[in-house]
Ligand SMILES: Nc1nc2c(ncn2[C@@H]2O[C@H](COP(=O)(O)OP(=O)(O)OP(=O)(O)O)[C@@H](O)[C@H]2O)c(=O)[nH]1
């Protein structure tokens with residue numbers, strides 16, 4: 001399957017509902033008419049675009065329609081697509097130029113962190129990079145086991161400690177090992193759940209300090225994984241992590257399982273953090289670098 005087909009297949013549910021509703025609404029356009037803009041706003045909100053982002057998009061479209069005197073639904077569709085692309089901001093590759101560089105992966109439990117790390121490991125392996133996975137989720141032994149399977153599958157090196165040990169110590173050892181072995185990229189898994197939230201945030205801060213100290217000047221990306229099927233809930237989690245973990249990107253997983261892919265717009269609009277990858281399945285190659293134009297194109301056709 002080609003790259004673009006894959007996005008389309010992965011987004012089948014999102015695309016279908018988004019496109020059907022949107023097309024029906026857009027087809028009803030017969031020139032400036034407040035009912036049309038209200039319908040459009042409802043349609044966007046139903047697709048999880050979020051109230052604020054939907055209102056913004058519709059306001060911008062209304063301005064364009066007035067200014068340019070648009071009459072046809074094709075023009076309106078194209079204009080809306082441009083607005084949506086613009087709202088998604090810049091996609092772009094992760095900055096991982098130093099050797100080693102670090103990807104810290106955070107997010108609440110069950111969103112798909114470990115799976116995403118496995119997919120990333122394989123992707124970088126195929127690009128000829130030497131990858132090391134650090135089992136920073138020491139909360140459950142099973143977490144390290146799961147990561148080990150992905151390490152074996154992708155030929156990545158692997159560092160773990162015992163269950164219950166200090167994740168910052170795992171990261172310390174992972175960095176030493178990466179230096180010794182000449183790794184290009186260290187990817188750090190983290191726990192999604194601890195006894196309470198402040199524990200979790202303190203732990204992430206501690207990991208971050210170890211990286212600062214042991215790899216000063218190294219490129220580092222902190223990716224927050226969000227489960228698209230949780231809709232607007234994912235957004236409030238994201239705000240919490242943004243406050244404490246200094247996010248540089250979002251990975252939106254399980255887009256294959258939701259009709260509400262509009263959450264991508266809500267996230268970029270609300271957080272100002274770009275979506276870098278989307279997950280469209282459980283398999284190793286079901287991770288797609290996020291490209292705003294392709295995404296909007298796949299949604300709107
Ligand atoms: N359909 C689908 N399933 C996914 C995707 N990404 C992850 N999953 C599934 O989601 C479940 C949870 O994934 P994990 O990677 O274990 O999630 P986690 O965030 O590491 O969870 P904890 O370690 O418990 O915090 C698994 O069954 C994955 O196969 C995706 O893009 N699409």
Ligand SMILES: [Mg+2]
Nearest residue numbers: 113114137143
């Ligand atoms: Mg995990």
